[in-house]
Amino acid sequence: MNALTVKPTERTNGSPCDKCRVRASNFCGALKPERTSLTQVHQSILARRTPYQAGEETEDVHVICDGWAACTVRLSDGRRQILSFLLPGDLVSASALFKTRQLFSVQTLTDIRYCKFSRSELQKKLMEEPQVFEELMKICVAEKDQADQLIVSLGRRSAAARIARLIILLMERLSARGLVRGQAFDFPLRQQHIADAVGLTTVHVSRVINMFRKAELIDIAQRQIKIISLRELQRVADAR
Amino acid sequence: MNALTVKPTERTNGSPCDKCRVRASNFCGALKPERTSLTQVHQSILARRTPYQAGEETEDVHVICDGWAACTVRLSDGRRQILSFLLPGDLVSASALFKTRQLFSVQTLTDIRYCKFSRSELQKKLMEEPQVFEELMKICVAEKDQADQLIVSLGRRSAAARIARLIILLMERLSARGLVRGQAFDFPLRQQHIADAVGLTTVHVSRVINMFRKAELIDIAQRQIKIISLRELQRVADAR
DNA sequence: CGGCGGATTGAGTGCTCTCAACAGGAGTGG
DNA sequence: CCACTCCTGTTGAGAGCACTCAATCCGCCG
Numbered sequence: 001m002n003a004l005t006v007k008p009t010e011r012t013n014g015s016p017c018d019k020c021r022v023r024a025s026n027f028c029g030a031l032k033p034e035r036t037s038l039t040q041v042h043q044s045i046l047a048r049r050t051p052y053q054a055g056e057e058t059e060d061v062h063v064i065c066d067g068w069a070a071c072t073v074r075l076s077d078g079r080r081q082i083l084s085f086l087l088p089g090d091l092v093s094a095s096a097l098f099k100t101r102q103l104f105s106v107q108t109l110t111d112i113r114y115c116k117f118s119r120s121e122l123q124k125k126l127m128e129e130p131q132v133f134e135e136l137m138k139i140c141v142a143e144k145d146q147a148d149q150l151i152v153s154l155g156r157r158s159a160a161a162r163i164a165r166l167i168i169l170l171m172e173r174l175s176a177r178g179l180v181r182g183q184a185f186d187f188p189l190r191q192q193h194i195a196d197a198v199g200l201t202t203v204h205v206s207r208v209i210n211m212f213r214k215a216e217l218i219d220i221a222q223r224q225i226k227i228i229s230l231r232e233l234q235r236v237a238d239a240r
Numbered sequence: 241m242n243a244l245t246v247k248p249t250e251r252t253n254g255s256p257c258d259k260c261r262v263r264a265s266n267f268c269g270a271l272k273p274e275r276t277s278l279t280q281v282h283q284s285i286l287a288r289r290t291p292y293q294a295g296e297e298t299e300d301v302h303v304i305c306d307g308w309a310a311c312t313v314r315l316s317d318g319r320r321q322i323l324s325f326l327l328p329g330d331l332v333s334a335s336a337l338f339k340t341r342q343l344f345s346v347q348t349l350t351d352i353r354y355c356k357f358s359r360s361e362l363q364k365k366l367m368e369e370p371q372v373f374e375e376l377m378k379i380c381v382a383e384k385d386q387a388d389q390l391i392v393s394l395g396r397r398s399a400a401a402r403i404a405r406l407i408i409l410l411m412e413r414l415s416a417r418g419l420v421r422g423q424a425f426d427f428p429l430r431q432q433h434i435a436d437a438v439g440l441t442t443v444h445v446s447r448v449i450n451m452f453r454k455a456e457l458i459d460i461a462q463r464q465i466k467i468i469s470l471r472e473l474q475r476v477a478d479a480r
Numbered sequence: 481c482g483g484c485g486g487a488t489t490g491a492g493t494g495c496t497c498t499c500a501a502c503a504g505g506a507g508t509g510g
Numbered sequence: 511c512c513a514c515t516c517c518t519g520t521t522g523a524g525a526g527c528a529c530t531c532a533a534t535c536c537g538c539c540g
Contacts, residue, residue: 081395098377147387154394155321155439199395
């Protein structure tokens, strides 16, 4: 972690992640106060930073409390691929529990609050608490399933289908966290992020998004998105 | 499992996976005879079968002893995406240990010998034997890393780079298992498999492979591949 | 010999990219 | 308050990589 971009806040003990905007259905939620004595540190970072650079060594494991981030890979010629978006409540990567270096970087899209655990402490907890273990394995499986779905999208789906799927997936994930009101939710992604997530260029993303707008599938404005016709959007997501 | 395609062989106890063509650096290897009382069943299947269909429920976890298979996803219009190739020694999927239904099918490319473990027995063993646990987590991490690499390829690399990477990755994986002689190894993939693995059409794969041949990077014949110039192939794999 | 799976090749198409210009909004400094 | 820059998104024109369609070929096998 780059100290310049990190604003350390307070240190707490025994009450894990009480600052999480989201409490339910996430890893943090499994670390219930009554059976955890984990040391944790809450910190925050500004948007548009790279708090973790691919290949760096870390002692800690991170959970996003609030804000959006992304796991990214940058190629030598500057092109970027986003592997996944990190939403409030997300463990940054299950792999981080089992190895000290990752092949992706982490970039913040918005200002972020996050919570830091010691890897070794958490590993021990994992073996002692079957429920924590259970929860982590669920995350592992979910991460792999999401990666597999993205592979199918990138390998075999059209630009419109990929973008439609991304939007639907984000809505589902946010919905599970109670962050969707009606069919609308915060949408801090720039078209550059969408392009890098689904393997397209910003120019083409712009065209597709405007197609969606004109077809009255979605409405994006003021960093908010509203799904106007989920049914139609799903049709696009499944179409060739 | 479709009983018609499965030819059950013998049942053994206490000597895990003694029929594996590959012993080193795999999950099977971690299940050493001296501390395992796992029930296992060895079976075989013919090439070109689908021993597991996406969504089916299973009680067992499978390890490939010999032969090649693939995890595949089929879209409604018939297009297919290969998520990964399964090589001798591979656990079919780490996820299979933690959930009963997978979102991919398993298709055999060659005749296969494999070894079947009970999920529940293996799960118990996992908690009792830290080394088994360790090994499984390594596999989880490796699976995720491979998926992430494929995402980057599909999202941001050219056809030639994707194919070159696939070939290099297969060589590395087989090499770790001692299945590469010089720079040559068994290569049962049809061009259709390559196409479905890297998100292209067979026609285009044919053109790229022939470019590689003419550039004297590789030689494919008789279901064998020989890497003539690994250095050049790596250049192609890294090029735009 | 005919049939089948697989690979090759050509011609034409089209989806997505590249290049480039421009517009609007937010923030900054004078 | 205005000029300026940066960031983001939009739009047009043209190009190219990979696709589709289709014909052909080859090796293998019953």
